[in-house]
Amino acid sequence: MRRCYVTPEQYKSTRQRLGTQAKVAAMLGVSRECVSRRETGKDPLTKEAQLAIKAITQKKAKKEEQ
16 A cells, blocks of 8 residues: 655645645635645644645646646
């Protein structure tokens, strides 16, 4: 089984490619403050949070291919 681990810096970089904190928070169904805390390391990046942002990234990539 592959481990899923994203640093706060990687999370922020991914979020920046997707849009603002507010926009990504809306996509994830969380508050903008939650996204901010994840980016600064104040909140842990759960496996679910990592997989959710990865899924949004993949969805965006597929949309751009079309």
